[in-house]
Amino acid sequence: MTDFKRTQSLFNLPDGVIYLDGNSLGPLPVAVSERVHRMISEEWGKQLIGGWNSAGWMVQPRRIGDRIGRLIGAPGGTVVVGDTLSIKVYQALASALELNPSRRMVLTDNGNFPSDLYIAEGLLRTLDRGYTLRVVAPDDVEAAIDDTIAATMLTEVDYRTGRLHDMAALTQKAHSAGAITIWDLAHSAGAIPVDVLGAKADFAVGCTYKYLNAGPGAPAFIYVAPQHAENARPALSGWMGHQSPFAFDLDYRPGSGIERMRVGTPPVIAMAALDAALDVWDGVSMNDVRQASIALAELFIREVEARCQELKLASPRDGSKRGSQVSFRHDNGYAIMQALIARGVIGDFRAPDAIRFGFTPLYIGETEVRAAVDVIADVIANRRWDTAEYRKRALVT
Amino acid sequence: MTDFKRTQSLFNLPDGVIYLDGNSLGPLPVAVSERVHRMISEEWGKQLIGGWNSAGWMVQPRRIGDRIGRLIGAPGGTVVVGDTLSIKVYQALASALELNPSRRMVLTDNGNFPSDLYIAEGLLRTLDRGYTLRVVAPDDVEAAIDDTIAATMLTEVDYRTGRLHDMAALTQKAHSAGAITIWDLAHSAGAIPVDVLGAKADFAVGCTYKYLNAGPGAPAFIYVAPQHAENARPALSGWMGHQSPFAFDLDYRPGSGIERMRVGTPPVIAMAALDAALDVWDGVSMNDVRQASIALAELFIREVEARCQELKLASPRDGSKRGSQVSFRHDNGYAIMQALIARGVIGDFRAPDAIRFGFTPLYIGETEVRAAVDVIADVIANRRWDTAEYRKRALVT
Numbered sequence: 099m100t101d102f103k104r105t106q107s108l109f110n111l112p113d114g115v116i117y118l119d120g121n122s123l124g125p126l127p128v129a130v131s132e133r134v135h136r137m138i139s140e141e142w143g144k145q146l147i148g149g150w151n152s153a154g155w156m157v158q159p160r161r162i163g164d165r166i167g168r169l170i171g172a173p174g175g176t177v178v179v180g181d182t183l184s185i186k187v188y189q190a191l192a193s194a195l196e197l198n199p200s201r202r203m204v205l206t207d208n209g210n211f212p213s214d215l216y217i218a219e220g221l222l223r224t225l226d227r228g229y230t231l232r233v234v235a236p237d238d239v240e241a242a243i244d245d246t247i248a249a250t251m252l253t254e255v256d257y258r259t260g261r262l263h264d265m266a267a268l269t270q271k272a273h274s275a276g277a278i279t280i281w282d283l284a285h286s287a288g289a290i291p292v293d294v295l296g297a298k299a300d301f302a303v304g305c306t307y308k309y310l311n312a313g314p315g316a317p318a319f320i321y322v323a324p325q326h327a328e329n330a331r332p333a334l335s336g337w338m339g340h341q342s343p344f345a346f347d348l349d350y351r352p353g354s355g356i357e358r359m360r361v362g363t364p365p366v367i368a369m370a371a372l373d374a375a376l377d378v379w380d381g382v383s384m385n386d387v388r389q390a391s392i393a394l395a396e397l398f399i400r401e402v403e404a405r406c407q408e409l410k411l412a413s414p415r416d417g418s419k420r421g422s423q424v425s426f427r428h429d430n431g432y433a434i435m436q437a438l439i440a441r442g443v444i445g446d447f448r449a450p451d452a453i454r455f456g457f458t459p460l461y462i463g464e465t466e467v468r469a470a471v472d473v474i475a476d477v478i479a480n481r482r483w484d485t486a487e488y489r490k491r492a493l494v495t
Numbered sequence: 496m497t498d499f500k501r502t503q504s505l506f507n508l509p510d511g512v513i514y515l516d517g518n519s520l521g522p523l524p525v526a527v528s529e530r531v532h533r534m535i536s537e538e539w540g541k542q543l544i545g546g547w548n549s550a551g552w553m554v555q556p557r558r559i560g561d562r563i564g565r566l567i568g569a570p571g572g573t574v575v576v577g578d579t580l581s582i583k584v585y586q587a588l589a590s591a592l593e594l595n596p597s598r599r600m601v602l603t604d605n606g607n608f609p610s611d612l613y614i615a616e617g618l619l620r621t622l623d624r625g626y627t628l629r630v631v632a633p634d635d636v637e638a639a640i641d642d643t644i645a646a647t648m649l650t651e652v653d654y655r656t657g658r659l660h661d662m663a664a665l666t667q668k669a670h671s672a673g674a675i676t677i678w679d680l681a682h683s684a685g686a687i688p689v690d691v692l693g694a695k696a697d698f699a700v701g702c703t704y705k706y707l708n709a710g711p712g713a714p715a716f717i718y719v720a721p722q723h724a725e726n727a728r729p730a731l732s733g734w735m736g737h738q739s740p741f742a743f744d745l746d747y748r749p750g751s752g753i754e755r756m757r758v759g760t761p762p763v764i765a766m767a768a769l770d771a772a773l774d775v776w777d778g779v780s781m782n783d784v785r786q787a788s789i790a791l792a793e794l795f796i797r798e799v800e801a802r803c804q805e806l807k808l809a810s811p812r813d814g815s816k817r818g819s820q821v822s823f824r825h826d827n828g829y830a831i832m833q834a835l836i837a838r839g840v841i842g843d844f845r846a847p848d849a850i851r852f853g854f855t856p857l858y859i860g861e862t863e864v865r866a867a868v869d870v871i872a873d874v875i876a877n878r879r880w881d882t883a884e885y886r887k888r889a890l891v892t
Contacts, residue, residue: 112541119544126540134535134764135528142710143523144509146841147516155711182759184733185582192621208745213734213759216747220732224589225621233745307760313539314552314763335617336581337610346846348605348630350613362579362610363704366711367531367765444543449743 100386102459108378109311109461116470118445121257121285121423121456124311124375133374137367155366159338162369163319163356165376166310169384170283170302171293172321178356179372180364183284183305183318185334187217187251189359190301190320192333194249194278195225197300197326201248202228205277209236209256214282218251221333236261240271247277254292255285255421258448260413262290262421266297273298284308287319289391289422289458291384294321301326309422309458312372320359327355336361378460390459392417395424398455398467402426405475412452425452434477436488443473497783499856505775506708506858513867515842518654518682518820518853521708521772530771534764552763556735559766560716560753562773563707566781567680567699568690569718575753576769577761580681580702580715582731584614584648586756587698587717589730591646591675592622594697594723598645599625602674606633606653611679615648618730633658637668644674651689652682652818655845657810659687659818663694670695681705684716686788686819686855688781691718698723706819706855709769717756724752733758775857787856789814792821795852795864799823802872809849822849831874833885840870 110128111117117125141153150156163177170177180186191204204218215233222229234242236256243250250272254263269279281302286292288309294302302321306312322330331352337343338360341351352358396417402409409426428434428451435447445455457467477483507525508514514522538550547553560574567574577583588601601615612630619626631639633653640647647669651660666676677698683689685706691699699718703709719727728749734740735757738748749755793814799806806823825831825848832844842852852867874880 110540112543115543117543123539123544123546125543126535131532131535131540135532138523138528138531138710138768142520143507143528146509146512146514146522147520147843148836148841149520149711181578181582182733182762184731184759185578188731211734212737212743212745213740215745216732216734216737219747220730223728223732224730225623227623305760313535314546315760315765316762318759331620333617333621334581334585335613335620336579337608337613340609340613343610344846346609348609348612350616362581362715363702363712365579365713365762365765367768368712368762371535371764439545444545446544449741 100382102390102463105378105382105460106463111461114442116443116466118443118455118457118462118470120311120458121289121308121454122446123307123314124309125461127311127375127378129374129377130313130371134367134370137370155364158366158369159360159364160356162373162376166287166306166319167321169292169379170287170321171295173295173324176324176327176356177319177321178359179317179319179369180360181318183303184213184217185361186303186318186320187214187282188221189332189334190280190303191218191221191249191251193326193330194280194301196331197329198248198278201246202230203246204229204231204249204251205239205242205247206231206233206251207236207239208233209258209261210251210253211257211282211284214251214253236263239263240268243271243275243277245275247272247275249278249280251280253282253284255289257285258412258452258454259425260421260423262419265299269298285421285423290388299323306372310375311378312375313368316372317365317368322356322359330358332359334361338362338364387459391422391457394457394459394462394464394467395420395422397464398424398457398471401468401471402474405471406478408478422458423454423456425454427451428453430483433483433488437477437483438473441473441477443470497779499787499860502775502779502857503860508858511839513840513863515840515852515854515859515867517708517855518686518705518851519843520704520711521706522858524708524772524775526771526774527710527768531764531767534767552761555763555766556757556761557753559770559773563684563703563716564718566689566776567684567718568692570692570721573721573724573753574716574718575756576714576716576766577757578715580700581610581614582758583700583715583717584611584679585618586729586731587677587700588615588618588646588648590723590727591677591698593728594726595645595675598643599627600643601626601628601646601648602636602639602644603628603630603648604633604636605630606655606658607648607650608654608679608681611648611650633660636660637665640665640668640672640674642672644669644672646675646677648677650679650681652686654682655809655849655851656822657818657820659816662696666695682818682820687785696720703769707772708775709772710765713769714762714765719753719756727755729756731758735759735761784856788819788854791854791856791859791861791864792817794861795821795854795868798865798868799871802868803875805875819855820851820853822851824848825850827880830880830885834874834880835870838870838874840867
């Protein structure tokens with residue numbers, strides 16, 4: 099059994115805050131600051147350039163990749179860390195299209211992150227050889243998979259509603275149609291059990307600043323299925339992905355397996371934060387996390403619906419069809435979320451009308467959920483959101 | 496006059512070390528650790544997701560870009576920070592080729608970073624429409640610029656020898672032939688005065704972990720000349736480069752000017768380190784740095800040549816034709832460098848036979864140069880490099 103009292107003690111949340119936004123930016127694990135300080139002072143400060151070898155900086159992207167791999171069902175040596183999620187999406191999609199050269203259609207849905215769509219648009223525009231990005235509704239993805247599709251590019255958990263795609267079933271459908279699958283796990287890794295190998299996903303990508311709590315702008319990761327590892331050609335052929343980076347050859351030769359998905363110099367300070375943040379997961383069972391998260395979300399939905407009838411559930415009611423977050427709709431969602439934040443209940447708003455709450459049992463329990471609902475009920479019942487200040491949009495929502 | 500005693504006090508170099516490898520990884524500025532700690536504890540820890548607005552995380556890539564811009568002659572609003580140098584090279588080259596669509600040749604030289612060549616190879620291979628990467632000797636670049644060239648992709652300072660390209664002259668030649676120029680400033684920014692605007696460079700890119708001392712894997716930067724800013728199309732069209740990232744539109748619309756060169760979520764912890772590292776440059780004149788660096792390098796060359804005749808100068812003898820580093824050749828260069836490092840003189844080795852020393856007046860003075868030469872002279876005269884241990888190659892050299 100996972101000891102959530104222990105994991106809760108590994109975070110340092112500010113007083114007066116109920117943090118239900120771990121799906122946007124995970125909170126600070128206590129150990130991160132000390133670990134980063136040590137990296138800066140002891141490794142960079144004292145070992146200087148030697149740290150690439152002596153402190154293991156050079157091999158971190160693989161070593162930490164394996165730590166993430168454990169959380170998403172990826173075998174050792176199939177995950178590497180670096181860059182941002184957008185870059186990893188680009189590499190995965192470019193590789194997938196090259197592995198399926200006779201087709202010209204990429205299938206995605208309008209519940210995917212717009213950022214993934216932008217990257218796909220940019221790549222297809224750059225390729226400039228007749229590729230189309232087909233964007234359907236999430237429920238229409240399965241029916242849209244046919245033998246014209248080169249690759250499917252889907253996010254397992256819808257960032258707006260928490261709706262879950264069935265990764266194994268859609269992958270199987272895609273494979274039977276001859277398509278390659280790319281799965282974005284941004285709202286999956288650390289939130290729900292994932293089994294990329296079992297689901298036969300071809301490529302998977304994700305970020306580490308949400309449920310993995312590695313800090314704002316923390317590095318991303320990419321998984322490449324073993325059968326593609328030696329064939330995938332990342333469009334971004336960087337020196338760290340070269341077979342022999344320090345031979346300084348003039349010609350690119352892709353590195354072995356997942357190594358070729360590395361691009362530039364790894365971000366070592368950020369890697370130290372990520373490494374410390376992953377320590378939280380030692381001894382944690384993803385199945386326990388999932389069970390606890392569903393229980394918290396069900397409690398939340400039940401209480402909110404009983405006390406705030408203006409709020410309409412935007413997420414699947416069935417916990418097994420939902421990630422680790424719950425959204426409600428309200429025409430004044432933006433102002434409501436501002437009022438909640440001002441009262442210490444931190445969720446977020448996603449246009450046009452969704453207020454979104456993440457449930458992360460690592461540091462959130464039933465007490466916090468009940469307290470959050472009390473605040474929400476007060477804000478709704480007494481229209482505390484209805485002020486000019488709360489209606490004014492900020493830069494980032 | 497720049498006060499180098501003051502700048503020297505802003506670094507924390509280990510005792511017993513003479514660090515002549517700032518051209519590979521700058522040493523730790525004292526202020527970095529505290530600034531990063533503050534970002535982690537006070538910003539991430541307390542402001543959580545709100546930090547994107549309240550702590551200015553979202554606007555940092557431009558704000559810090561402007562700080563770097565001051566060091567390379569770039570006007571405000573023309574430089575943005577993020578990703579790695581390789582990613583920025585890819586964006587610059589993709590943009591340049593699209594701005595010059597009728598040509599199919601990219602010109603570079605074999606003194607360029609192999610990593611830049613790899614990125615170009617990957618892009619041209621991905622474009623798959625008849626592009627050629629022409630790699631000539633550095634001295635042949637000027638003559639090779641003709642009206643077949645779409646873009647030149649050159650590094651101002653040769654990483655092996657310190658040889659300087661004449662950025663203004665080659666840019667002028669390129670423009671007169673109708674080519675677009677991309678300049679890699681990895682060994683220029685913070686090392687020598689650079690004037691991207693005056694030289695009329697079209698694109699410039701660089702890293703911040705060498706002479707800008709921002710730590711291993713610190714973010715890169717990109718400059719886009721004002722006349723291209725609204726026309727350049729980065730192949731990597733990320734959500735941070737979108738005109739309105741938080742509208743969550745499904746279609747990509749490039750942001751205004753340099754903003755479109757942003758890709759994914761900015762690496763905030765690394766940005767804090769970079770911001771603190773740039774404080775060192777307040778009150779520093781690049782011309783003073785240049786003058787002092789040439790004086791140190793000339794002293795070094797004179798003394799090494801007088802005392803170590805086995806070592807053959809691999810760098811231009813004329814200081815005005817050399818960046819802030821000096822290389823010597825020796826068949827046993829690798830082992831010699833290992834022997835030097837073991838004795839506290841940290842330079843580095845670049846295949847096949849160059850030992851390389853960087854001269855950074857911010858934290859290196861005449862005393863250190865003389866002390867380094869004493870060690871080098873001892874290692875050479877007494878063949879202290881000639882051991883099995885020193886001959887054994889490490890992962891990173």
